[in-house]
Amino acid sequence: MAKELTSRAADYSQWYNDLVIKSGLADHSAVRGCMVIKPYGFALWENMRDQLDRMFKETGHVNAYFPLFVPKSLFEAEEKNAEGFAKECAVVTHYRLKNDPDNKGKLIVDPEAKLEEELVIRPTSEAIIWNTYKNWIQSYRDLPILVNQWANVVRWEMRTRLFLRTAEFLWQEGHTAHATKEEAVEETIKMLHVYADFVEQYMAVPVIKGVKTANERFAGAEDTYCIEALMQDGKALQAGTSHFLGQNFAKAFDVKFSDKSNQLDYVWATSWGVSTRLIGALIMAHSDDEGLMLPPRIAPIQVVIVPVYKGEDSKAVIDEKANSIISKLKALGVRVKYDNSDNSRPGWKFAEYELKGVPVRIAMGLRDIENNVVELARRDTKEKSSVSLDGIDIYVHQLLEIIQQNMFNKAKTFQQANITKADTWDEFVQILDEKAGFVSAHWDGTPETEEKIKEQTKATIRCIPLDNQPEMGVCVLTGKPSTQRVLFARAY
RNA sequence: CGGGAUGUAGCGUAGCCCGGUUAUCGCGCCUGGUUUGGGACCAGGAGGUCGCAAGUUCGAAUCUUGCCAUCCCGACCA
Known part of the structure; x- marks a missing residue:
């Protein structure tokens, strides 16, 4: 059929590429290395983002927003960090275009509009943020600062793949400032645990928490902690990082504070981030040759109901029954979609929602309603069963948690075995x-x-x-x- | 950024080597009808800057050059 995937066994890499596009998560764009995140993919990201955001706020963080552009002189202030990113920075050199006098209807960069100082498009925001923190911090009373921002960043990658490595991507970056080394180290580890909890409990992907070696450490960090996930093809994927930055950025940007005994000292720092790359991890940890397999807690659609009918009369009967189930499910907070469109037949819809990774599918026809049941299919085990309409909402609500657990357990078993x-x-x-x-x-x-x-x-x-x-x-x-x-x- | 490959309708493709009427076929799409429990069927129909731009030629999807994008390999990737 038109939407058939390459199998994992035939070509794992092609399977991934096919799946991202055919499931409707993302598309390539006209810009090299940059993707369009489509509504289904963005809904998934929103669910991940919203949960992480709640977890950040529960741990005392607040959101702010810093500029996309970083003046080159600020960017280069922390030398190791600047050097680490130098090779993959996009740089703005001009601020104006003008009509091309030799080529009507075309534009050229106006040579008159050259910037006095080039602007680096942020590959990460330590520089602009620490330049700002300098103005926010005088005394220990100003600390700690626990700020996060949700943003896009650009890293000019030579070889890109949808979600896994794109030239522009979405992420969050936490940047905290502390009075003591101990507190900063504690923060670094705390956020690593937040990431691990999120990835394991919401994405159902088991991770290993660890510390990076000097070779793999973030440029400008004293220590880089990470969570590492294992993909089905046996390759590892770094799913999140948390850095103890020591006083490196405080020294580079001259950020000092007076402690209780009026001694001046440099501020201690951390930064931590996860990105849309997590979606790549999610796909490669769970999905199969039929399509995506999304864990219920973050799936944009948790339950899809497909009516099976013959003629308008039976459709009306099924619609009515389906709507009563939907309102009960919604009351329990379940994200449910009723696909009663007449454009495609049930079999086509079954395949489509499997491709999209919807955890639970309910099919119902007149025959089912007469027997007071529905046909329920699990995406994770592919099991189909006949379930009574009495208490179906409770049953489905519980089943979603069972699926969530099962997906994690399966991935955990795989990880341990590998x-x-x-x-x-x-x-x-x-x-x-x-x-x-x-x-x-x-x-x-x-x-x-x-x-x-x-x-x-x-x-x-x-x-x-x-x-x-x-x-x-x-x-x-x-x-x-x-x-x-x-x-x-x-x-x- | 180096080596290789690819680019023809929304998707998958034939045609290209060897230039020559109206660019092939399937899926999808539109209309009507019959259907609907695992990717329906019949009939009719619409849809094309042949990736983009130059060049060669009487004539270019086809030949040449440059550029863009994607895939694979390599280098690179906190």
Whole structure:
């Protein structure tokens, strides 16, 4: 049929590309590397965003908005951060176009309108925000500052994929300022846990919490914490990061405060973010060859009702019964859609809502109504059953939670089954090539070894898990002593 | 950014090598009818800057050059 997907086995990468477009989440645009997030995809993002926003507010944060443009002189103030992003910055150099005198109807950049100082389009907002915080902070009484912003950022990527890596993407970035190092570290870890809770409980994607090695650390950070998720093809995906920035930005932007004993000190900072990339993680963690599989808590449509009728008379009967179910479901807060359009037949609708990942489908015809039942299909297990109309609202409401749990459990089982220990180089390489997933191995702690392993296997250290147990061993590459295992994987 | 491939109606495509009436077919779309429990059927119909721009030619979807976008590989990717 027209909407058939490439199967995962045939070409995982193509399956993903097909799925994003055919399920109606997003499209390519006329701009290289930039996507159009379509209404269905945006509804999904809104559900994710709204829940995260609630969680940020529960932990004491407030929202604000800072400019898209960052003057180059501000951008370069924190050197490591600037250097890290320099290669992928879009830069505004002019502020005006004019008619092309040699080519009627065309426009050219007006050379008269060159900016005195170029404006960098934010790849992240530390610079503009810390330049602002300088004006907000004088005393310990002004701290902490716990601000988040929802924004778009631009990183000029050479190779892009819908949701996973686009030149422009949507995200949130939290930027906090604290009086003490301890408080800033605590904030960094707290937000990592918020991310992990969100991704596991709402997206039903299990993650591993950890800290990045120096090689993988955010430019300008003292420590970068992350949550790492595992995709069905065995590749890892960084789903969120939280950075302890030390006093690096405070020093770069000269942000000092007076403490209780009137001593001046630099402010301690954190930043943390998740982006529309999470949607890529969601797709690759759960979906199958029939389409998306969305966890109920964030699915734009949780239940779809499809009537099966013969003629207008029966349709009227089914409509009436369906509407009574819908009002009961809505009263329980269930997002339900009734698709009684006459444009397509039931079978077509079944396939379409499977493609779109709707967790529960209810089909009802005259035969069902006579028997006081509906046909109910679960997207996660593909099970169909006949369910009594009595208490159907309660049943569905509970089923949505069961599906949510089942999706998480299934993904968790997969994740656990794909963390493999390797104690020799041969084992290490073999696991990466034949099984993939995370490989838990000893590493001598040097960036050089990490780099060599990356060159030889394309695997990087995803993180040093926070719940790591100390264990003596020897580095899988160099044989040098090591005190703990770290997680390697090939990654998105 | 380097190497390779692709671009023809909303989608998938034939035609291109070897230039020549009105650009092929399927799905989808519109109208009417019959249908409706896993991607319906019949009849009629609409829909095209052949990715964009130059060039060669009497004539370009077809040949040449440049550009744009997408896919794959590589480099890069806090």
